[in-house]
Amino acid sequence: MLYSYPTAILLGLAGLVTWVLVARVKAYARLSHIPGPFWTGWTDLWLIRAQLSGRISFILGDTNTKYGPIARIAPNWVVLGDPFELRKVWGVRGPWHRGDWYRGLRLDPYRDSTFTALDDKVHDSLRAKLVPGYGGKDVDNLHELIDEQVLRFVHLLESKYLSTDTSYKPVDLARKVQYFTLDVISALAFGKKLGYLEADRDAFHYIETTEKTIPFLMVTALMPWFLDIIQSPKLKWLIPDARNMVGIGTVMQLAQQAVQSRYGAKPEVKRDMLGSFVAHGLSKQDAEGESVVQIIAGSDTSATAIRSTMLFIMTNPQVYARFQSEIDERVRDGLISSPITDAEAKQFPYLQAIIREGLRMWPPATGLLPKVSKSDEIICGVRIPAGTNVAWAPWSVMRNKTVFGDDAGIFRPERWMDISQDRWRLMDQTVMLDFGSPSRWECLGKNIAMIELNKTYVELLRRFDFTLVDPSHPWNSFNAAFFIQKDLNVRVTARENPYIPCFG
Numbered sequence: 257m258l259y260s261y262p263t264a265i266l267l268g269l270a271g272l273v274t275w276v277l278v279a280r281v282k283a284y285a286r287l288s289h290i291p292g293p294f295w296t297g298w299t300d301l302w303l304i305r306a307q308l309s310g311r312i313s314f315i316l317g318d319t320n321t322k323y324g325p326i327a328r329i330a331p332n333w334v335v336l337g338d339p340f341e342l343r344k345v346w347g348v349r350g351p352w353h354r355g356d357w358y359r360g361l362r363l364d365p366y367r368d369s370t371f372t373a374l375d376d377k378v379h380d381s382l383r384a385k386l387v388p389g390y391g392g393k394d395v396d397n398l399h400e401l402i403d404e405q406v407l408r409f410v411h412l413l414e415s416k417y418l419s420t421d422t423s424y425k426p427v428d429l430a431r432k433v434q435y436f437t438l439d440v441i442s443a444l445a446f447g448k449k450l451g452y453l454e455a456d457r458d459a460f461h462y463i464e465t466t467e468k469t470i471p472f473l474m475v476t477a478l479m480p481w482f483l484d485i486i487q488s489p490k491l492k493w494l495i496p497d498a499r500n501m502v503g504i505g506t507v508m509q510l511a512q513q514a515v516q517s518r519y520g521a522k523p524e525v526k527r528d529m530l531g532s533f534v535a536h537g538l539s540k541q542d543a544e545g546e547s548v549v550q551i552i553a554g555s556d557t558s559a560t561a562i563r564s565t566m567l568f569i570m571t572n573p574q575v576y577a578r579f580q581s582e583i584d585e586r587v588r589d590g591l592i593s594s595p596i597t598d599a600e601a602k603q604f605p606y607l608q609a610i611i612r613e614g615l616r617m618w619p620p621a622t623g624l625l626p627k628v629s630k631s632d633e634i635i636c637g638v639r640i641p642a643g644t645n646v647a648w649a650p651w652s653v654m655r656n657k658t659v660f661g662d663d664a665g666i667f668r669p670e671r672w673m674d675i676s677q678d679r680w681r682l683m684d685q686t687v688m689l690d691f692g693s694p695s696r697w698e699c700l701g702k703n704i705a706m707i708e709l710n711k712t713y714v715e716l717l718r719r720f721d722f723t724l725v726d727p728s729h730p731w732n733s734f735n736a737a738f739f740i741q742k743d744l745n746v747r748v749t750a751r752e753n754p755y756i757p758c759f760g
């Protein structure tokens with residue numbers, strides 16, 4: 257034997273350490289020309305820590321402020337905070353593709369949905385079968401189903417949570433809004449609502465389970481090696497099946513039941529979203545997956561948009577007063593129905609301003625959404641080596657002063673009023689980045705989300721007044737790609753208004 261055992265072990269260890277060091281230095285060198293916090297050049301731990309903190313979007317925003325519009329956030333990651341450059345990266349025709357991160361969003365580790373497909377061909381082919389259903393053209397009662405849930409939401413507040421001078425019934429608006437969005441999306445996706453508003457509690461434990469699992473999923477998404485392990489078919493026996501989990505599993509089973517009747521020898525044919533997917537050739541297995549995606553992608557995001565916009569309205573007395581008085585005026589003039597129709601809402605400029613300003617101030621979907629190119633590219637004048645994950649920083653993009661003005665950091669819907677068409681279009685295009693627009697991965701549910709937003713604020717504020725219970729601590733909000741938000745405690749009172757039709 258050439259060496260003794262201890263010497264061989266020591267040499268082996270030294271070789272390993274050298275190999276790790278060389279690999280680290282090489283990894284560091286790739287992005288060393290891009291500024292960023294020191295440790296991000298050497299390890300993913302800075303990014304993982306930010307992800308775990310519940311403040312990742314704010315941290316990324318601060319990073320752009322300190323290091324510039326393109327900053328290094330891990331050895332193979334940069335964050336982009338410039339809306340003009342982001343639109344180029346997300347442009348439909350370009351060298352950019354989804355990064356590995358998206359694999360971390362898979363619920364079924366062995367099958368992709370539109371939301372997780374990395375391969376453009378797989379993604380585009382799935383998406384083509386979904387577009388007509390999401391667009392609402394093949395769906396007979398999309399607006400009616402949303403109206404029904406809006407009125408149920410109103411009914412819940414009216415029947416259980418109205419405070420008066422003599423009785424005080426604080427309500428967590430964050431939770432009730434989520435019940436509303438879950439019922440909207442399930443009614444559209446399954447043809448049958450989950451019934452959260454009626455139950456007035458997390459009856460399926462869906463909220464509880466997603467709040468526990470999503471932060472964990474978001475961390476695993478940063479570790480492709482870990483995804484390789486947990487998504488390996490060989491290790492299937494080791495990994496818990498989402499189907500057996502309380503909450504998410506229940507939703508998956510409901511999706512299976514809903515899909516079951518649409519396939520087979522005597523399929524039920526309906527002009528609803530699922531019916532449209534089937535008619536456009538979506539397979540049974542894909543239909544199950546996409547129905548679950550609808551619930552996951554469509555409930556928290558819309559709920560966050562509604563909660564945060566309501567919070568901004570409640571904390572800006574001038575906006576509150578103007579909005580309510582414009583609603584009253586329109587009700588008096590017979591310009592809006594109850595609930596307001598989508599067409600009427602689009603003719604209500606101050607409402608459109610509030611919706612966009614709310615989406616701008618608090619982007620609801622803040623996942624890193626990394627795009628990767630196979631070739632070196634230039635962003636903000638800086639060379640981005642092939643294979644680098646380019647994430648976005650919603651808080652930087654939506655507070656860009658060139659687009660939104662010097663006071664971009666405050667909620668001021670007036671910035672959308674009385675401006676040139678060109679300026680409005682530029683601001684609108686920028687806010688629509690919240691939906692991944694204009695990319696090939698643009699949110700499929702954007703149309704549905706906008707209908708929900710169009711209807712909700714008007715219906716709530718024409719009927720009720722809202723007061724924050726504790727303005728010094730308005731809510732609990734945890735940022736983990738989606739927002740986990742609760743304790744938006746408010747006092748709700750009825751408004752004297754003779755123009756409101758009764759529920760039922």
Ligand code: HEM
Pocket residue numbers: 370371372383441549550551553554555557558561619620621625689690691692695696697698699700701702704705
């Ligand atoms: C305010 C509410 C919403 C926001 C801000 C939002 C935002 C987003 C974003 C940023 C993406 C990802 C784009 C990318 O991968 O680069 C996305 C994708 C998606 N969203 Fe939404 N979303 C919202 C509501 C909804 C709703 C209500 C639904 C379902 C009814 C939905 C269904 C989807 C689907 C299916 C995808 C995948 C699209 C694809 O990969 O082609 N979203 N959304």
